[in-house]
Amino acid sequence: MPSVELVLYQEEFQRLDQALKKLRQEANARAIFLIDKTGQQIAAAGELDQFDTTSLASLTAGNVAATDGLAKLIGEREFSVLFHEGKRDHIHISIVAKRAILLVIFDDRSSLGLVRLRVKRSTQDLDHIFEDMQQKGERGVATGPAHSSPFSEITDEDIDALFSE
Amino acid sequence: MTFINYASREINCKIVYYGPGLGGKTTNLQYIYNKTAPEAKGKMISLATEADRTLFFDFLPLDLGSIRGFTTRFHLYTVPGQVFYDASRKLILKGVDGVVFVADSQPERMEANIESIRNLEDNLKEHGFDLQTVPYALQFNKRDVPDVVPVTEMYRTLNYKREPTFEAVATTGIGVFDTLKAVAKLILIELRKR
Numbered sequence: 001m002p003s004v005e006l007v008l009y010q011e012e013f014q015r016l017d018q019a020l021k022k023l024r025q026e027a028n029a030r031a032i033f034l035i036d037k038t039g040q041q042i043a044a045a046g047e048l049d050q051f052d053t054t055s056l057a058s059l060t061a062g063n064v065a066a067t068d069g070l071a072k073l074i075g076e077r078e079f080s081v082l083f084h085e086g087k088r089d090h091i092h093i094s095i096v097a098k099r100a101i102l103l104v105i106f107d108d109r110s111s112l113g114l115v116r117l118r119v120k121r122s123t124q125d126l127d128h129i130f131e132d133m134q135q136k137g138e139r140g141v142a143t144g145p146a147h148s149s150p151f152s153e154i155t156d157e158d159i160d161a162l163f164s165e
Numbered sequence: 166m167t168f169i170n171y172a173s174r175e176i177n178c179k180i181v182y183y184g185p186g187l188g189g190k191t192t193n194l195q196y197i198y199n200k201t202a203p204e205a206k207g208k209m210i211s212l213a214t215e216a217d218r219t220l221f222f223d224f225l226p227l228d229l230g231s232i233r234g235f236t237t238r239f240h241l242y243t244v245p246g247q248v249f250y251d252a253s254r255k256l257i258l259k260g261v262d263g264v265v266f267v268a269d270s271q272p273e274r275m276e277a278n279i280e281s282i283r284n285l286e287d288n289l290k291e292h293g294f295d296l297q298t299v300p301y302a303l304q305f306n307k308r309d310v311p312d313v314v315p316v317t318e319m320y321r322t323l324n325y326k327r328e329p330t331f332e333a334v335a336t337t338g339i340g341v342f343d344t345l346k347a348v349a350k351l352i353l354i355e356l357r358k359r
Contacts, residue, residue, distance in 0.1 A: 005167035005359070013172030038260030039224075039240060040168045040177045054207045058224045058240065062212070065256040066221070150233050151169075151176070154357045162230050162237060162353075163346045 006036060006099075012133045013043065019125045020045035027118040028110040030089065033103040034096070034126070035060050042100060051105070060093060060103050083112065092116070096123055097130035166260035167356055175236045178352050179260055180345070183285050184267035185277035186218070186246030189306040192335040193267060194225045194241055197345060200338065201227060219245040222257050229349065239349060246281070255288045262355075263300035263348040264289075267335070268323055270305050270313035278323055296325060300351030303330040304344045309337070 008016075020032045024045045031046030033053065039061035041053055063082070071079050082093040092104040092115045102123065104115050168177040182190040191211065198209045207226035214220050223243040228236060244254040266285065268278045286296045305319050316332060324330060329347040333340025 005169055005356075008168070008170045008172055010172045013170070036166075036168060036260070038166055038168075038179055040179075042168075042170075052208055054226045055210055055224070058210065058226075062221060062256070065259060066253070069252055069256055150235075151353075151356045152359070154233060154353060158232050159350050159353050162232055163349075 006040075006042075006133075007137045008042060008133065009136065012129055012136070015129045015132075016043040016126070017045065019122060019129065023104075023118055023122040026122075027104060027106065027115045029104045029106040029115065031105045033057065033060070033101075033105075035101045035103060037061055037064065037099055037101060046105070056103070060101055064093065064095070064101050081116075092119060094119055094123065096126045100126070100130065102126065167262055167352075169235075173236075174234055175238055176232070176356070177238045177240065178262040178349075178356075179240045179242065180263045180265060180348055180352070181258055181261045182241065182243040182265045182267055183254075183281065184246055184306075185269055185274060185281040186248070188246055188267045188269040188274070188278075188281075189333075189335040190243040190246060190267045191219055191223050193265070193304075193306075193333075193341050193344070194223050194243055196335055196338045196341045197227070197241065198225055200342075205229075218247065219243055220250075221245065221253050232353070237353075241345075248280075251284065251288075254284070255291060258288050258292055258294075261289075261292070261294065261299070263302075263352040264296075265302050265304060265344055265348050266323075267304050267306050267333075268319065270307045270319065271310055272312065272314050275314060275319075275322065282323060282325065300348055300355055301325070301328045302344050302348040302351070303328050304333045304340060305330065306333045306335050306340075308332045308339070309334045 016034060020043055024032045033044045034042045035057045036042055039058040041057040044053060067079050067082060080095055084091040089105055089107050094102050096102045106115055182193055184190055205228045210224040212221035225241040227239045229239060242257050244257045289296050303324060320330060331340040331344045335341055
């Protein structure tokens with residue numbers, strides 16, 4: 001079977017949240033998103049109410065997936081950084097810990113050079129957090145039902161109730 | 166790949182609608198979008214050609230309510246059905262939790278249905294999945310068209326593992342939510358096993 005689900009606990013969520021807030025401040029960005037490669041938003045910071053965050057996550061993942069496909073077609077392992085330049089706002093996309101996407105939206109109050117520099121530094125912190133998440137997830141599986149997800153106790157009634165509304 | 170977020174108490178799952186071109190995958194999503202309360206859905210995105218054929222994917226985020234205190238959120242995707250978009254189809258299956266196969270009931274599309282199921286099987290394998298174990302529902306769409314293939318014959322030809330199977334007319338909504346519910350249930354049952 002492929003990789004198990006991604007589990008995000010409160011502690012790691014707070015660490016990610018802090019890391020994104022720090023990056024946002026240092027890069028002078030409008031907003032930062034951390035997105036799973038399948039298109040689910042993991043964490044975000046900045047002017048979130050300005051964006052349709054769910055659509056942003058899904059389209060970013062599609063964009064990265066298509067670019068990965070292009071890389072493989074020409075014999076590259078991946079294109080690790082993507083940059084989209086707009087008239088006012090720009091998007092910088094990079095890969096974190098092989099499984100997540102870091103999306104930075106910035107305008108002319110920042111610059112591509114500054115964003116690249118700060119993203120590079122921040123990526124190391126994020127890599128560590130993802131390593132811890134993975135280890136915690138694996139420990140959770142190894143230690144069995146006592147630490148397994150609350151969903152092991154989902155009843156048929158719970159599931160039916162979801163669809164009765 | 167189910168994403169369980171303890172911080173925001175959410176479960177996120179990905180459902181992919183698969184099937185041959187012009188079979189009604191996008192129509193399924195459009196119907197779901199139109200019939201879902203505004204607070205339970207996000208924006209529907211369609212990356213389509215000028216002729217309204219799916220180019221990359223359609224995307225619809227849905228909140229189904231809460232289970233054990235966790236908001237259950239399903240991300241619905243369609244793939245482009247046309248044969249030559251295979252590279253895009255593969256990408257969209259990444260991290261899939263459940264698949265709906267939308268089959269076209271017209272006799273002239275039976276070959277395309279069979280080919281598409283084989284293609285699904287192959288593309289799932291490339292991601293390390295096995296259609297035998299992936300939560301999966303089958304839909305016989307376009308039952309309103311004259312001279313369709315009888316259900317028993319479609320079942321005999323297309324049913325893969327006795328998966329839940331539904332007759333549908335996606336344009337009017339018949340069978341659309343039944344199919345979605347069936348695959349969502351299978352995903353949650355799978356989640357319980359882990």
